[in-house]
Amino acid sequence: MKDVHPKNPENSDQHETIKFNTSFISPSKLVSGPSISPAKFPSVPTTAVNLENAGSINAADLLPSQSSHTSSTEVPDSSHLRVANNHSSGRFSLASENSYVPSIAGLTSEDEEDDREDNNIETSHNEEEDLQSILNGLIRHENHFNGQISHRNSLSSPRQEISFLDLNIFPNSETVQNGEEYYNKYIRISKDEDEAAFVEKLKHFFILSSAGKPVFSMHGADDIIMGYMGIITTIVSTFEENMKEEIKSITVGDRIKIVAINKNPLILVAVSQISYEMMSFTHNESVEEELHPRPNSLEDHDSDSDDLILINQLNTLYNYLLSILSKPTIEKNFHNRMNYDLRRVLTPLDFHNFEALCLKLTYGLPLLKEGEKISDTSSFDFYIGELLDSSIQSVKIRNTTRNRLNNIFLSCKRIKVKEDDLDSEVNSDSVSFFSKAEDQERYLGEDLLFSFLTTSSNRILSFMKPRNHTLSNEDLKILFSMISSAEMQSGDSEFTEDLWIPLCMPNFNPNGFLYVFVRKFDLSEYVEPRPTVSQPLSIILISSNKNTFFKMREISRYIITKIVKGENSRNNPLSRELLESTKLSILNDIRVPAIKHFIYKLKCSNQFIMNDMVYYNNDRSMNTLLQLVYFYSILHNSKATKIKSKLKATYNHETGLVRQINSSRSESKKLTYTRWNGAGTSVTGFMLSDDVYEFYCLSNEEIGSKDLIANSLKIIQWCEKYRKRLFLGEGVTF
């Protein structure tokens, strides 16, 4: 079967290798593998290591002969780590961002309690040298950049604006004039009846019933997709019926990949022509794997890392369906009749949400209306989170603040009320009569299962959970996406509309629903003088009982009161603290010239922080966004160089300390260095990881390896020092 892809049959003349990936056939050895197309720039992006020669490099081998090489650990004095005050290098002053106040408050030693909880890093100051040597060695190994590395190009030479088209991130760049045209032709979601245009889109998603009835298609009018649904069904079934195999994926050369997952009675298919999605990518074996296995994806793919990226995307779409319908409902409807049309229970908002998911899963782009500009980058945050194995983004707040919030949540579980104290939701169906007792009291929050306090961009400030239950990051993403989508419907207004949403959390329990209460309030209303910019926070209370809306509502009022008035007479209100501490502007606090953008992920908690995209190129344009997506995808998905070093980082969960200890067996340290060069411009990407963290950064200036390493380590150390402020722990449990 040659022409299995619904593309123009003209291409069938090309002699391309078509690879079928099925569940019982071992992957064919004739895989040509996706190749990263060279940038349009004169030189080729260098990875630190040639894929074939990926091996571990012994640090010792590359070290220039060193006289004394001590491995003693030294505790650097605090001055070494104290951050600079209010320093802005030329590159970082941003006219556009008024709301970004360099937040120094949390970083000085005023609050002793905070400081005590911050970490002292024990590290070897030779680590830097080691890494540098490795990096230099690798760069020399590649024989590039003669003379370019040693000096830093100053800020004086004008940088050329790079367009994502120039980077050849996507195919067919030469067919259009500019980025906007490219976007409209190949990326933007279109429901037109023009089949030629449909076929050219870079990415497709299809959801259909196993009978071939469409549930959702990313692009195309109904008329167009009907036929494709039939074809997909036929192909999937052909493998099943004729070969007793389950088709997993089909790869055509390095051009196109089609991945299918069977979620009987549904089939989900992704078709992609995007190089960074077709990369083979293995999970980083690490602590994180044990702590946060991804059940769905592991079950589906065995060891097929080739398809993992697209499979994960399909699972995300499937989980959305589960979250609104639940598994038994889907199965029951089709069990009753195979010709069931699932679209009957879907709303226009669901389709909107699907489309938004498709775009952010693929490109990190938001769903925009015609001519609309990007105003918020939550879709980019989402993409990065998915890239980092379903990681969630955290927000920095002071430890004391977080502790106080945690305690407020905990106290919710202790509120006692008499039944008739409430705006009665006496459920006449299930009234039970207790035989006695004058003072029967109930706990207001007895059905409260999970609670969150989040910022408007869905970053968690504080949360509470039961001892024996957790919501996985995947479930959290669904939760927050749904809440954002519901809030969007109420428009922006000063009024609060309390929401009550039945939601199935697939990883928690795909067979039943939880009930989500959401109340938004504006912190700035409670601070004098009133700030000009609003600071909305959301209280999210998840109940196990559908009849408890009013109880949840009561609890939310309690929480707000506690926050704005203080928990007791001794405490100051939290509102001001919250207002100030949630602003994150790391790069204003540390001086790391030339590193424009970075991501730091803490593996054990599967959370990450990154700075605002605007720091990279002074804008939040689609052009910039697509580039960042591309660079980070390459950095993450490329096979890294393992570093055998004498030092191993270990993380002590109880004390929260990171220690470097002597170990001959450490294999977890990895490094990737990539550079794209072009006329007058270059972009450097760097990845460093070990058991504890993954770190990525980008620079669009000339940066030498010395600075790259030094500045990266600076950021890493800053993150480690403030780990408790930056990352959520286990939350508070009851």
Place this chain on the structure above:
Amino acid sequence: MSAPTSNQNPQSSQSTNRFAQFKLVLLGESAVGKSSIVHRFVKNTFDDMRESTIGAAFLTQTITLPESKTTIKFEIWDTAGQERYKSLAPMYYRNANAALCVYDITSRSSFSKAQDWIKELKKQAPEGIVIALVGNKSDLADSREVEESEVEEYIQQASEDGSSIITSECSAKSGDGVLEIFTSIAKSLPVEEAVGAGTNRNRAGAGNRRAGGVDLGRARRPEQASSGCC
């Protein structure tokens, strides 16, 4: 603190010394305009781009009945009309004092659905619940599919059991008739009773509960059983 229940109602500037509170629920097919009606009433806004409601939303709004110098506070459940949420409806109308069954005058099927809701309410909802049959999108009268005469006819039949149903048309888009619906409903509600009960229970300015307090001295009522247990 809950958001101030601001009044768009010009009548609210009058002072009142009587206060009553009622629960109200909106039911009806998806896309007839339930949320739009509520938003017009509560926020005095209309958004063309709004899509569907997920689950349900709860809002409050207060109006004044100048004749009786009473302030009426509505606690409103705006429910999702999509079929898949149908089984959750009892949760919302179970304790409601009034229900708006909304249809779209340009959609016959939505009118039929509204009638189904009325039937269900009569069977399952609290006795005496005030029912309003509301035809939205009166601004699209050119594409009308449901004639007012049909509605009249239906109401006559439906009232044969002694119940009375308020009918009205409105346009959430233009605002026409929206406030009037709520005012009519308010007038049909047992205001006196509610005012009386409210005074007894000291419910003036309801919503200012002592957060987190244990309240003593209340007559005990049968307790709510935990779901699924025993």
Place this chain on the structure above:
Amino acid sequence: MSGRKKTLLKVIILGDSGVGKTSLMQQFVNNKFSHQYKATIGADFLTKEITIDSNKQVTLQIWDTAGQERFQSLGVAFYRGADCCVLCYDVTNEKSLNNLTSWKDEFLVQSNVSNPQDFPFIIIGNKIDVDDSKKIPSLQKKLQNITNNQLGGLNYPVFETSAKDAINVESAFEVIAKMALQQEELNDANGNDVSDDYNDAINIHLESESSGCAC
């Protein structure tokens, strides 16, 4: 996708190869969106929108399946979830008429419909425009025999068409669509498609020791 959903019907076209299904369909549907892969994967997929009862819009997803042996095993996949079925024969070919019964049986077996008695079928006799001499002798009688006896006596509607005359084809599809819609409404009345059970994901009280529950 807009709010008001159009009904979507999966229509299976069955019949011996050579009865002219393909040219019949070509006349009927919007060619722009037709995919012809019958020889390769065993079916062509066509799509057509029609209006029933002047206000109901229906999209027909037409699966024009090949008769060949080698695609026999795909029957399950093709027929699964069909809303209605069109049985085609060639009025000049008696064998194709006689085979209607096996096509129907094959379909019912493979598609596993829950109520075979109620499943919407129609019969289309193609190539009606030929010379009477070429037609099956005593066609009407034989046809009646088939519909009354062989096909379970269920009296399926019969249409005679020719590739040149698309009009009758259109009415045939209107009829089958109507039948399918009616069936759909009956199914609806019988069983809810909604999640009438919003199962609770967890009963927190069963989990805590202090529930004080005797169960």
